[in-house]
Amino acid sequence: MMKRIPDVVVRRMPLYLRAVEDFARREHEVVSSQELGDWTGLTPAQVRKDFTFFGEFGKQGIGYNVKFLRQQLREILRISENVHVGLVGFGNLGRALAHYLIDSHVTDNPEFGSPDKLRVTAAFDVDESIVGTDYRGMPIFHVDRLSEIVHEHGIKIIVIAVPARHAQAVATKCAEAGVKAILNFAPVTLNVPDEVKVHHTDLTLELQSLAFYTA
Amino acid sequence: MMKRIPDVVVRRMPLYLRAVEDFARREHEVVSSQELGDWTGLTPAQVRKDFTFFGEFGKQGIGYNVKFLRQQLREILRISENVHVGLVGFGNLGRALAHYLIDSHVTDNPEFGSPDKLRVTAAFDVDESIVGTDYRGMPIFHVDRLSEIVHEHGIKIIVIAVPARHAQAVATKCAEAGVKAILNFAPVTLNVPDEVKVHHTDLTLELQSLAFYTA
DNA sequence: GATTGTGAACGGATTCACAGCA
């Protein structure tokens, strides 16, 4: 029964969640694959097919119950439980990311009943002038304590926002500490064991590939 | 002869450029598809196939001349000419992006002979307290002047770093002003004419999809 | 009548495997 779920499908699930939360906010009771498709820019067939990887959430002739679908998606993405995120690198980019993550609806969506439990609970840096301080209640540790704190806080995901030359060392440490997933903002290809999932966001690569289309 | 080039291929080209610049830095004269594959984490066959979309850059039995390949890739990505980039939204994220773009090797790689000509030349915001000021020589304009400045500076790419609720309006303005490509950091799906290329970087979506793998 | 869930068809991207050339 447990078919392997393609990565592309997993990447679309949060988008469906965002869509269904919007329908919920607008107090729709049900939503069709057609409506979800319009909202996300995908085909209705794709929406339905994607869902089948995880189960049968709809009713034929009717559509999907918004509340039920929302809950299912939250469970699939595990944001109905607590997922702790660590942030390594508290320079310019790191601070901007922390600001965004702590303020935005990612970490808290209170007007809407159920706050996300995807939480940035610790930051790491090497700069002694900020190690030991707090950012909006989030403690900043020295990177040397990464492994220790990852275990203590049960951190599962690490966001890497350090300079390129340090990124691989941090990634290796993360892998050793048992981190499950890494979101890498440094402009280097990371080498980690297969069991660690890596997503890479690279401003340089994005801009350079867009430059191709400026003809 | 001019076959259509798949988007996935275009997205890999900057990675090849980064690889070949590294080989150049280490003073290799030639590089094989095998070596490029190891560096990038792709298969040699894929590297070769990707290149064929743009021409024949190698010598059979030998490999690719590093200097020549580098030049070819820079021309393909149009970073041998000037490409002007504008940044809309100069809050926390926008400032961090500006900092990164202005300092990093994206915009300038002088130790290496030929600086990239992908340059952030203007920022836009609505905050009157920063409009009219400079950031490291980059002027900050009011968003109302977007179209005017885009034409004046010949801006081809816009980076959107505004709050979600304003992103669509900005994107529409960009499209009207003739911008060729948009890099969107706001957590919304943008609706623009097909001739405008959009890449989307969404921290929320990335983290939520990674959360799936934390089981 | 409407809409889901899904097997089958399709299409596009990756990999294979080898001919051709240095």
Add this chain to the structure above:
DNA sequence: TGCTGTGAATCCGTTCACAATC
């Protein structure tokens, strides 16, 4: 011999189309 360039084969994700169901 070594490595590129590429047609053929394969793999994988998307779309189609329709039976099942409300």
